[in-house]
Amino acid sequence: MAELVHEDRALARRILAGDEEAFSELFERFFPRLYRFALARMPGDPEAARDIVQQTFCRAIERLDSYRGEAALYTWFCQICRHAVADHHRRGDRGTGKLVLLEDLPDARAVLESMAAPASDEPEHGVQREQVHRVVAAVLDALPGRYGEALEWKYVDGLSVREIAGRLSLGEKAAESLLTRARESFRTAIAGML
Amino acid sequence: MKTETDIVESLIRSAGRRVDPPEDARQRVFVAAHAAFREKAARRRERLRGLWAGAAAVLVVAVAVVARWSPSASPQAELGRLARVLGEAEVAEGGQWRPAADAREPLVAGIRVRTLGGGRLALALAGGESVRLAPETEVMLDGPGRLYLQHGTIYVDSGAAPSSARVEVVTPAGTARDVGTQFELRVAGAALRLRVREGLVALDRGGESLTGRAGEEVSFDSLGGVARAAIAADDAQWRWVEGVAPMPDMDGKPAATLIAWVARETGRRLHYESPLVESRALEVILHGDIRHLAPMEALEAFLATTDLMAEVRGDTLVVMSRSSEPPGP
Numbered sequence: 001m002a003e004l005v006h007e008d009r010a011l012a013r014r015i016l017a018g019d020e021e022a023f024s025e026l027f028e029r030f031f032p033r034l035y036r037f038a039l040a041r042m043p044g045d046p047e048a049a050r051d052i053v054q055q056t057f058c059r060a061i062e063r064l065d066s067y068r069g070e071a072a073l074y075t076w077f078c079q080i081c082r083h084a085v086a087d088h089h090r091r092g093d094r095g096t097g098k099l100v101l102l103e104d105l106p107d108a109r110a111v112l113e114s115m116a117a118p119a120s121d122e123p124e125h126g127v128q129r130e131q132v133h134r135v136v137a138a139v140l141d142a143l144p145g146r147y148g149e150a151l152e153w154k155y156v157d158g159l160s161v162r163e164i165a166g167r168l169s170l171g172e173k174a175a176e177s178l179l180t181r182a183r184e185s186f187r188t189a190i191a192g193m194l
Numbered sequence: 195m196k197t198e199t200d201i202v203e204s205l206i207r208s209a210g211r212r213v214d215p216p217e218d219a220r221q222r223v224f225v226a227a228h229a230a231f232r233e234k235a236a237r238r239r240e241r242l243r244g245l246w247a248g249a250a251a252v253l254v255v256a257v258a259v260v261a262r263w264s265p266s267a268s269p270q271a272e273l274g275r276l277a278r279v280l281g282e283a284e285v286a287e288g289g290q291w292r293p294a295a296d297a298r299e300p301l302v303a304g305i306r307v308r309t310l311g312g313g314r315l316a317l318a319l320a321g322g323e324s325v326r327l328a329p330e331t332e333v334m335l336d337g338p339g340r341l342y343l344q345h346g347t348i349y350v351d352s353g354a355a356p357s358s359a360r361v362e363v364v365t366p367a368g369t370a371r372d373v374g375t376q377f378e379l380r381v382a383g384a385a386l387r388l389r390v391r392e393g394l395v396a397l398d399r400g401g402e403s404l405t406g407r408a409g410e411e412v413s414f415d416s417l418g419g420v421a422r423a424a425i426a427a428d429d430a431q432w433r434w435v436e437g438v439a440p441m442p443d444m445d446g447k448p449a450a451t452l453i454a455w456v457a458r459e460t461g462r463r464l465h466y467e468s469p470l471v472e473s474r475a476l477e478v479i480l481h482g483d484i485r486h487l488a489p490m491e492a493l494e495a496f497l498a499t500t501d502l503m504a505e506v507r508g509d510t511l512v513v514m515s516r517s518s519e520p521p522g523p
Contacts, residue, residue: 018235027227035215035223050219057227061234129208136209148212155206183202190205 008073012064027057030074033141034081040134041085052088056081072144139189147182154179222366229334229342233287233304272300273335274319277440281313283327301335308332309346314438323352323361326438328380340364347380349435353392353458367414368399370406376461377406378435386414391427391461427461428509436460441485441492450475452496453504456489457511467514475502475513 014022034056039049060080067076140148146168153159153167165175276285276299283294286306294307294315301307301317309315309327317325321339331346341348343365350361352372363370363379367386370379375393379386388397390406397404399414406412411423425431439459444452453475457464466472478500484492490506497503504513 016238023231027224031220032215050223054223054226057223058230061230133209136205137212151206152211155203156211186202
C-alpha cells in the first residue's frame, strides 16, 4: 500500500507538471472505475453519472496539489465523487430517492455467502445477486494497480497464468505472485465491507 | 466447504466482466478533464515562473549585481482576443466564471469561454482566424489555433488568416481541421454536425477520417451513422454568424475592402457592374465607426454617403453606380 501511494504521489506530481502521458495514464485507469462508481449511485441515469464523473475529474485535478498521499489516489478521487453525488442529490437535479447500497445492508454477509449457494429463481434472490455483482465490480475497481484486471482475466476470461503474465509484461512467477496478492486484497476488501 | 480461493473465484466468476462505460461518455469526460488538466498545469507554470522571478530578484539585490539578464516574467502567449460579445457570455480562468467584457480582452491557454441563453460572441485568434460562438456553447483555448469545443456550435473563418494558419477544433465526438475555410461545427454529446461554407475541412472521428467540402453538411449520429446534405453558402442557416461578425476597422479604408468583407461574411459572390464601378470602389475612402452593425446594414450605411450602391441578386452581391440604378416604379 505504501508503495502504491508513493507511485500515486509521483503520478500526481507529473500531472501537475503538465505531463500529458501521466494525465492519460490517470484517465485511462480511473475513468471506467469512477463511471461505475458513480453509476452505482445514480442507477438508471447514465447521463447524470457521466456528468458526476466529469465534475469529479475537474474538481480533483483542480485540487490535485492538495493530495498528500494519505490514501490511494483512486480513493481520494472516490471521495470527491461521493461529494459530487451528494451535491447532485441535494440540488434535486433528478429525483432518485434514497439509495441503499449493499454495503449498507445489515445482512450483507449473508447475501455474499449466498452466492456460493445454488442459484434460485426467486425475484428477491435475483435482486440480491445483482447487488452482489455490483459490489464485486466495486471491489475489483478499488483494488490497487492492475489486480482487478488480473482477477477478471483469470476467473472471468479463463486466461492462463502465462497469458496473464504476457498481458502484464511479467514473468510467470511474478504473475502468479501478483494473482495471489490480488486474491488476498479482494478477500480483505470484501471482508472490510462487512 | 469452500476454500477462500474458491469463494473469491466464484464471486468474481458469478459477477462476470465489469461493464465498460459508453465511448461517448469517455470522450466527453476526457475533453473536459483534459481541459482542466491543461488549465491547471498552465496556471501552475505561471505561478512557478513568478516564484522563480521573485527568487531571482532577491538574489540579484543580495549580491548587488547589475545583471543584464532578467528572468522571464512575460505573460503567457496571447492566443486571441474577445472581438465581440452580444448578450450573455462568460469567461473562466482558474475555474471561476465571470462576465465576458467586450473589450478586446486577451485570451491565453486554458481560458474557457461560454455563451448563455441567447448570447453570442466572436473571438479573433492570434493567427488572424475568426471564431464565432452560437448560443449555449462552451470552448476552451488550448494552444495556437487549437480549441476544445465542449458543447454547442462554433463557426470558424480562417480565410483572412495567412495560408500557414490552421485551426483545429477538438470535440468529444471528433476533431475538425480546416484547410483554409469557413465552417460550422456543432456537438451535442456524441453527435456531431459539420457544415462547410467554403474550402475543405478534414474530420477525424474515432480513428476514421473524412473530408467535408464547400456546400456540404455532414452529420454523425451517436451510433456512428453518417448523413450528408447540401447547404448553400448564403443559406439562412448561416445568419447567426453574420449577426456576431466583428467588423474590422474600416476607417480610412477603400469601400472595396468593406464590400469584399460583407460578401465573404454573407457567403455571397461579388460582382461589380463594370470595371469603372470597381475602380470607383477603390477610390472611395470610408470614414466613421460602424462596428456594431451587421454586415449588410454596415454596407448600406456606408454606401449611402457615396455614389455607389449594392444589392443582392440570388447568391451574388452586385455593386453598381447610383447613376445606373433603374428608375423606381
